[in-house]
Amino acid sequence: MSATIAVPRAEPAVRRPFFELDLLDNRYPALHGLRVLGIVSIVQYHVTMVLRNSRELPVDDGWSATSFDVFFGMDLFFVLSGFLIGSILLHSVASSGTANLRRFYLRRAFRTFPPYYVVLTILAAIGPLTSAQRHHLWFEYAYLTNYGGHPLWPGDLVMPWGWSLALEEQFYLTVPFLLLLLYRFRSDRARLTLLGGLWISALVVRFALYLPHPYWNEMAQYDHLYYKTHARFDTLIAGVALAYVQRRWGAPIARWLERPFPRALLGFVGLTCLWLLMQPYLLGPWGVGIMHVVSWGTLTSIMYFAWTLLLLNGGPGWTQRALSLPVFRKVATLGYGVYLVHLPLYDRVLSPVAASLFRNRGWPMVAVWPASVVALFLVSLGVSYVIHLAVEKPFLRIRDRLASAT
Amino acid sequence: MSASAISSPSETVRADGSRSRALSTWLFGLALAFAFLVHLPSLFAPYTIDDFAQRDMAQGIYPPGDRGLFALYDFVDDTNRQELVDRGVLPWWTHPHLVVRFFRPLSSLLLDVEYRIAPSAVLWGHIENMLWWAGASALVYLLLARLFNRGVARIACVIFAASPCHVIPLVWVANREVFISQVLGLAGLIVYVRWRREGSARHGATSFALFALAMAAGEYSLCFAGYVAAFELVGTRDSFVRRVLGAAPFALPAAAYLALRAALHYGVRSGGLYFDPFWDFPGFIEGAFRRFAILLCTGWLGSDDIRLVAEPWSVIAITMAVAIPLLAAAIVRTFRVMPASFRLDAAWLLLGSVLAIVPVLAVIASARLLGVPMIGIGAVVSLVLTEAWFPAHPPERRGLGELTSLVALGLAFIHFVAAPYHGLVNTRLASAVGALMNSRIDWARERAAGKSEVIVLRAETIGTVLFTPSTMGDLELPWHVLSYEADHVLVLRTGEQSLELVASPKPLFKMDPSEVFRPNDGTLHAGDVVQIRGIKVTVLQLQKDGMPRRARFDFDRNLDDPSILWINETLAGFEERPPPQKGQGEPITP
Numbered sequence: 001m002s003a004t005i006a007v008p009r010a011e012p013a014v015r016r017p018f019f020e021l022d023l024l025d026n027r028y029p030a031l032h033g034l035r036v037l038g039i040v041s042i043v044q045y046h047v048t049m050v051l052r053n054s055r056e057l058p059v060d061d062g063w064s065a066t067s068f069d070v071f072f073g074m075d076l077f078f079v080l081s082g083f084l085i086g087s088i089l090l091h092s093v094a095s096s097g098t099a100n101l102r103r104f105y106l107r108r109a110f111r112t113f114p115p116y117y118v119v120l121t122i123l124a125a126i127g128p129l130t131s132a133q134r135h136h137l138w139f140e141y142a143y144l145t146n147y148g149g150h151p152l153w154p155g156d157l158v159m160p161w162g163w164s165l166a167l168e169e170q171f172y173l174t175v176p177f178l179l180l181l182l183y184r185f186r187s188d189r190a191r192l193t194l195l196g197g198l199w200i201s202a203l204v205v206r207f208a209l210y211l212p213h214p215y216w217n218e219m220a221q222y223d224h225l226y227y228k229t230h231a232r233f234d235t236l237i238a239g240v241a242l243a244y245v246q247r248r249w250g251a252p253i254a255r256w257l258e259r260p261f262p263r264a265l266l267g268f269v270g271l272t273c274l275w276l277l278m279q280p281y282l283l284g285p286w287g288v289g290i291m292h293v294v295s296w297g298t299l300t301s302i303m304y305f306a307w308t309l310l311l312l313n314g315g316p317g318w319t320q321r322a323l324s325l326p327v328f329r330k331v332a333t334l335g336y337g338v339y340l341v342h343l344p345l346y347d348r349v350l351s352p353v354a355a356s357l358f359r360n361r362g363w364p365m366v367a368v369w370p371a372s373v374v375a376l377f378l379v380s381l382g383v384s385y386v387i388h389l390a391v392e393k394p395f396l397r398i399r400d401r402l403a404s405a406t
Numbered sequence: 407m408s409a410s411a412i413s414s415p416s417e418t419v420r421a422d423g424s425r426s427r428a429l430s431t432w433l434f435g436l437a438l439a440f441a442f443l444v445h446l447p448s449l450f451a452p453y454t455i456d457d458f459a460q461r462d463m464a465q466g467i468y469p470p471g472d473r474g475l476f477a478l479y480d481f482v483d484d485t486n487r488q489e490l491v492d493r494g495v496l497p498w499w500t501h502p503h504l505v506v507r508f509f510r511p512l513s514s515l516l517l518d519v520e521y522r523i524a525p526s527a528v529l530w531g532h533i534e535n536m537l538w539w540a541g542a543s544a545l546v547y548l549l550l551a552r553l554f555n556r557g558v559a560r561i562a563c564v565i566f567a568a569s570p571c572h573v574i575p576l577v578w579v580a581n582r583e584v585f586i587s588q589v590l591g592l593a594g595l596i597v598y599v600r601w602r603r604e605g606s607a608r609h610g611a612t613s614f615a616l617f618a619l620a621m622a623a624g625e626y627s628l629c630f631a632g633y634v635a636a637f638e639l640v641g642t643r644d645s646f647v648r649r650v651l652g653a654a655p656f657a658l659p660a661a662a663y664l665a666l667r668a669a670l671h672y673g674v675r676s677g678g679l680y681f682d683p684f685w686d687f688p689g690f691i692e693g694a695f696r697r698f699a700i701l702l703c704t705g706w707l708g709s710d711d712i713r714l715v716a717e718p719w720s721v722i723a724i725t726m727a728v729a730i731p732l733l734a735a736a737i738v739r740t741f742r743v744m745p746a747s748f749r750l751d752a753a754w755l756l757l758g759s760v761l762a763i764v765p766v767l768a769v770i771a772s773a774r775l776l777g778v779p780m781i782g783i784g785a786v787v788s789l790v791l792t793e794a795w796f797p798a799h800p801p802e803r804r805g806l807g808e809l810t811s812l813v814a815l816g817l818a819f820i821h822f823v824a825a826p827y828h829g830l831v832n833t834r835l836a837s838a839v840g841a842l843m844n845s846r847i848d849w850a851r852e853r854a855a856g857k858s859e860v861i862v863l864r865a866e867t868i869g870t871v872l873f874t875p876s877t878m879g880d881l882e883l884p885w886h887v888l889s890y891e892a893d894h895v896l897v898l899r900t901g902e903q904s905l906e907l908v909a910s911p912k913p914l915f916k917m918d919p920s921e922v923f924r925p926n927d928g929t930l931h932a933g934d935v936v937q938i939r940g941i942k943v944t945v946l947q948l949q950k951d952g953m954p955r956r957a958r959f960d961f962d963r964n965l966d967d968p969s970i971l972w973i974n975e976t977l978a979g980f981e982e983r984p985p986p987q988k989g990q991g992e993p994i995t996p
Contacts, residue, residue: 259800260794260796260800264794264818268815272819275819282827317808317811318803
């Protein structure tokens, strides 16, 4: 690795007040706002899904279609995970010549395992479980949710939304070796070629899986293409590539982005991808599968890559300032917890209330839907805060003792 | 490193400059290729509706026979209306005073010659439309390169060329008059600006001639009045008298055109699709503001005109309430920072783009009407993008500067991605509709061989209702459509020679103010009788909204006559559907 690579300063491990919400690294504050947007997009998606599918409430078809089109909040977390993990490992490799696997895995495990296992265990305990759920439970405990069940099949998994956490954990297992491989190459061009090749290979995999089965229905497409790590790793690779680009050329990119046109160019690329993501019928009814193949990783990667690069280096514009508001850091700190608890909270607690408001109190859906999103978001934040204090923080303190950040 | 490899700073700057120019030229070429690709499917569209009628006119078989080189847009008047309804060229519910006569002698002449030379050369018709489109785009570039610079002109040219406003004129050969007006009007405008700026009589005369030719192409050229008026209002600092005199090269031919049009009784009357202000001023004014708002949204924001026409006022109002302040702020900021020499021209192009909408308010709002307004819209959007992206001085990252950057990003997305996409979709849709219509007509033609009359119980597409005998290629075979866009229709055979149709929940046919056939205000009432050759129609019942629900059709022959071909048009196509036996009823569905 070149000696000229700028090493980002990791935030020192300091003892923070117990009730504070400052867990997340604050070098790139605009990313917190982006994370919150990602959380909101996931929450609204699931609100629509539960209202329509579980509660069978008449959410407007056009509104539902748009709500489901905004599916790509999850991919933001993949890209940001890739970026975060890539940054950490690149820093480690650059400073010590090794990925320091023990410390890396310990830190990831103490960060992600405890809240996940607590929520999974509580949900499994309060049951009742179907036989399929009991059969698949060990997959979920082993972070193999996306290979050990069908997240879209009702009653198949205890925590079907854990597929994305499983996918990330599987990626964490392999990414240090990717970084070590990356640094076996000497030139930037070779490293970027490797990352680019890996990134595009996920698209090739999706095409290879899909083309022999063009008549897969939507559920089959999700099962084979959307949830599986071997078809969805490109967003995470895009994050790693972003970390590499940022680390290697952050300063020149920031200078380049001082000019308005390059900023507009990145914004334009992201906006065009966003628009394409919102057009599943761009190629007609028979092209939806192809659009999924391209959208589920490739377009989302390009969009988030362009926008994140812009947020990291584009200077203090309105968007950066708005997304960097301090409140977003606090909310984003609770994002993991919100993701873990929002669906059971809505499915079991809030959606019956929503259904009652619609059926018994005569609330129109145009009021029930946004009220649901806001209520679910706030309640999830509250529950997540409790988990943060009761579970995350104690384990993070242990983590810091066993494997400090630097 | 050899000495020759070392270049001086000025050489480096020159090399960078030429590289940048080359890149810019390449990008411009690519963008134009993209615009061409957006419109490419139009080349493969078949003839549709009016095209067939005009081909018959050119061949002298459209009633009332040979009508001369200049009358291909002279569709319906008092002399042929009844004959057209009797033959089924127009449906039975056509307004009894409907007149559709467009004064477009030059466009008519060119089409007439084309149809006489090659009556079935549909591809050539589309290629010719494409050439006119290319000519209009090139002239937009020439106009703006002269007023501003090549960079501004290139961006504006791409916005204009890729705009969905060209979709219908490209797909529809009969709509070529729009392009002819644009090309001649743009040429006239370029020379007009020179006449006003340089004062050369030669330019004045040339501008006059070009505008006169543009007027001869059709009433669409009146849109250039917007730019001429705007130029004289804000584009020059001449005295009032000089401004009035300066406008003469446009004003004289425009006045002559309007005078001739009135003297020869051209225009559209008694139909809902057009609101001729000279014949129905209250009708013109009534929906004008809504049509203006829709066209403004379509031109600037790339909104889907077809969807917007169906939206309630609130949606249009909210769209405008959000968009106008944002656009205004970005435009104001752009005007502040742009070179002083640009301001006058930017101002008259902006105002002109708004005023150019006024003449087309006489028609139901549609993107196809925006060709001339798009000249100014493209120019102003290009200026906003240029000043936001390539400023002479680094802009501030807050306040109006930052807002302009964001609006510029939105405008770029709208005009380079969303609007061309709508254009592509609409081109393919229009081509598909034309192909579908032709395939259905082929089906009908095959089954109509040897028949004496075709009766369509229920029609689903406009191609089945309008000019269909021309499309069938047999004007002598009566083609009668009894209902249009009805949903479920109950056919009751009330006698040997009579039947009744009852529609639900949709009416037998629409009588919206925006329908080409009625009202204005020829609204039918229960008990009204319409007599056409061989059929007497009595309206029996209206829906609550005043649309016809039930009607009786008394024919002058037995309906079991095997020489009648009975058709029902479903969403899947035509099907033979003879009427039920006497005293029985039968539902038919889409």
